[in-house]
Amino acid sequence: MKTMQLIDTHSHLYAEEFDDDRPEAVMRARECGVERLLLPAIDSESHERMFALAKAYPDLCRPMMGLHPTSVNDNPRWRDELALVEQYFAQPPEGLHFCAVGEIGLDYYWSQEFVAEQREAFIAQCRLAARLNLPVAIHTRSAWDDMCEILERETALAAERGESLRGVLHAFSEGAEVYRRLRECGDWLFGIGGVVTFKKSIVAQAVAEMELEDIILETDCPYLTPVPYRGRRNESAYVAYVCEKVAEIKGVSAEEVARITTANARRMFLPNE
Numbered sequence: 001m002k003t004m005q006l007i008d009t010h011s012h013l014y015a016e017e018f019d020d021d022r023p024e025a026v027m028r029a030r031e032c033g034v035e036r037l038l039l040p041a042i043d044s045e046s047h048e049r050m051f052a053l054a055k056a057y058p059d060l061c062r063p064m065m066g067l068h069p070t071s072v073n074d075n076p077r078w079r080d081e082l083a084l085v086e087q088y089f090a091q092p093p094e095g096l097h098f099c100a101v102g103e104i105g106l107d108y109y110w111s112q113e114f115v116a117e118q119r120e121a122f123i124a125q126c127r128l129a130a131r132l133n134l135p136v137a138i139h140t141r142s143a144w145d146d147m148c149e150i151l152e153r154e155t156a157l158a159a160e161r162g163e164s165l166r167g168v169l170h171a172f173s174e175g176a177e178v179y180r181r182l183r184e185c186g187d188w189l190f191g192i193g194g195v196v197t198f199k200k201s202i203v204a205q206a207v208a209e210m211e212l213e214d215i216i217l218e219t220d221c222p223y224l225t226p227v228p229y230r231g232r233r234n235e236s237a238y239v240a241y242v243c244e245k246v247a248e249i250k251g252v253s254a255e256e257v258a259r260i261t262t263a264n265a266r267r268m269f270l271p272n273e
Helices: 022-031 047-056 078-090 115-132 144-160 176-183 202-209 236-250 254-269
Strands: 006-008 034-039 061-063 101-107 136-141 167-169 188-192 215-217
Touching: 006 215, 006 236, 006 254, 022 034, 022 236, 034 047, 034 236, 034 254, 047 061, 078 115, 101 115, 101 144, 115 136, 115 144, 136 144, 144 176, 176 188, 176 202, 188 254, 202 236, 215 236, 215 254, 236 254
Parallel strands: 006 034, 034 061, 101 136, 136 167, 167 188, 188 215
Antiparallel strands: none
16 A cells, blocks of 8 residues: 555544554654544543543644543543633643534434533533634534534524634535535535445545545544454554545545645644644
């Protein structure tokens, strides 16, 4: 596989699944041409692990800060967690700079009991991002109708305030209709990961309609492993397989996909680098 300049825009390389070989996983990513890893936050239980990774590889890793929707579920302290997110943006750990508000969003897959709480947390973090002039990294599962409705409204409200709500729909796995609807909202990118390599993938059909300028690449490692490693632990090096698949669908070279998607990621998340 040819070496390209790639960005894994969604990597949980700080997760426990990498405790036995994290340096080797970093090395494999570099060897595949991955020049940046964007690290989404989950909640306070994993903050220190994420901070440690970002400090260990300052040339490679860029952390985010946010509260994941499933960390709202059945959590009486979720508003404290939300306040902690704001505190970290006001006073980041020494040596760190957050590139986005994330990973935030809506996830109704596991439970329908916390819809109101998730919506409140999500909207609050969208407004925080707009106020800070930062992009968001959005997780959506079994909640696309609500997600589209909220983003249409909040993007418009942000514009009325003279602000910008923008970012990525991480792990996008919907069809072309949802893509077109969200694209109309404004400056939104679509994170394409390992699911695009699966047989009968709906998102593969959507990618065929997408403009490359709307796409960024990701792994969501250790989850959503692409073919040919599906069923095993995912890692950031495998973003190269996602790149190859997108190139196949679009009928262009992998180098062209890498060039455009990396430029997209830099524009959205790393404008000052």
